[in-house]
Amino acid sequence: MGLIVTGLRLEAEGVLGIELRDRLCASLPPFEPGAHIDITFPNGLTRQYSIASPASDSTRYWLGVGLAAESRGASRFAHEQLRLGDCLQVGPPRSLFGLDDAAAGHLFVAGGIGITPILSMIRRCIEHGLTWRLLYCVRSRRHATYLEQLAPFPDQIELHADDEQNGRADLERVLRQMPPGWHVYTCGPGAMMDAVCGHANTSGIDRLALHLERFGADNRVNGEADAFQVRLLRHGGRLSVPPNASILEVLEANGVCLPSACREGLCRSCEVPLASGTPDHRDYVLSEEERVANKSILICVSRAKCAELVLDV
Ligand code: FES
Structure with missing residues (x-):
């Protein structure tokens, strides 16, 4: 659908707020708090x-x-270039990160721009009288967004600004103090989320009570890489994937163009069936079961743990 840019606002240093509405003010497709949408910009790039x-x-x-x-x-x-009145192509809302009804309370740990989906989840908690707390980690208050919307809830919010408190937030303490039956939801830089996962594990928090939303490439995506081969079962041919290119890029360079959007392992649009081989899954969206099953691979970021992958394309 095409939506119109009806609001642009600098929310914090380096964070642009964009309001989108239907041209005729029709209702937009509903979404669950924590959902995201694909935006295609006039320069052809699509991001979530x-x-x-x-x-x-x-x-x-x-x-x-x-x-x-x-x-x-x-x-x-x-x-730099988006203007009021521009029309953006927007996909339907998709939800991979949402409130779990089974939780007795909701602990949110947001880092920087990772507050975005969490703000919508907090709104739902407020509207439905659910118990919640937020640890919001930023480099400085200049980088903190939505503070005026969070201001009415000082008892539930801990703002950690690295430059004021001389270092990183004590995630271990926050997770250790999480009441029994609560769930934790985290979105932010990869290193912070990895730390939340690690402390949740050592604090004995059930894996099912831990909810993650990755919003961009990090070290896991850009990690060490070896060269390997891909064989295309239906298209035919065998191609070499060098350490500095993705499978998707190699296919495109050889005239095999498959769907893709985020190119960061976040959206699943580049998922292809895997006929054989052992993939090195580097995406953020396959479940543990799907990773173990090795039935498909997200070719924008994932690689191989073997000499050759056979793709059913
Ligand atoms: S293009 Fe989004 S996961 Fe590959």
Whole structure:
């Protein structure tokens, strides 16, 4: 669907707020708090952005777009060229990260722009009288978004600014103190999320009570890489994937163009069936069961733990 940019606001240093509405003010497709949408910019790039607005508001989607330090063009386009009245192609909301009804309470751990999906989840908690707490970690208050919306809830919110508190937040303490029956939801930089996972594990928090939303490539995506081969079962042919290129890029360079969107292992649009071989799954969306089953691979980021992968394409 095409939606119109009806609001642009600098939410914090390096974070652009974008309001999208239907041209005729029709209701937008509903979404669950924590959902994201695919945005295709006029320069052809498609990226996923979490919806920050309350799910109860069907008139608009509010997004927060952080300016990526190594932007390949999407966030830079949004920050520098997007204007009020522009029309953006927007996919339907998708939910991989949401509140678990089974939880007795909800502990949110947000880092930087990772507050975006969590703000919508907090709104749902407020509207439904659910118990919640937030640890919001930022480099400095200049980088903290939505503070005015969070201000009415000082007892439930701990803001940790690295530059004021001389270092990183004590995630271990926060997770150790989480009451029994609560669930923890985290979104932010990869290192922070990995630390949350590690402390949740040592604190004895059930894996099913831990909910993650990755919002961008990190070390896991850019980790060590070896060369390997891919054989294309139906298309035919065998191609070499060097350490500095993805399977997707190698296929495209050889005229095999398959669907893709985020190119960061976040959206599943590049998933292809795997006929044989052992993949090195580097995406953020396959479940543990799917990783073990090795029936498919996300070719924008995942690689091989063997000499050759056979793709059913
Ligand atoms: S293109 Fe999004 S996961 Fe591969």
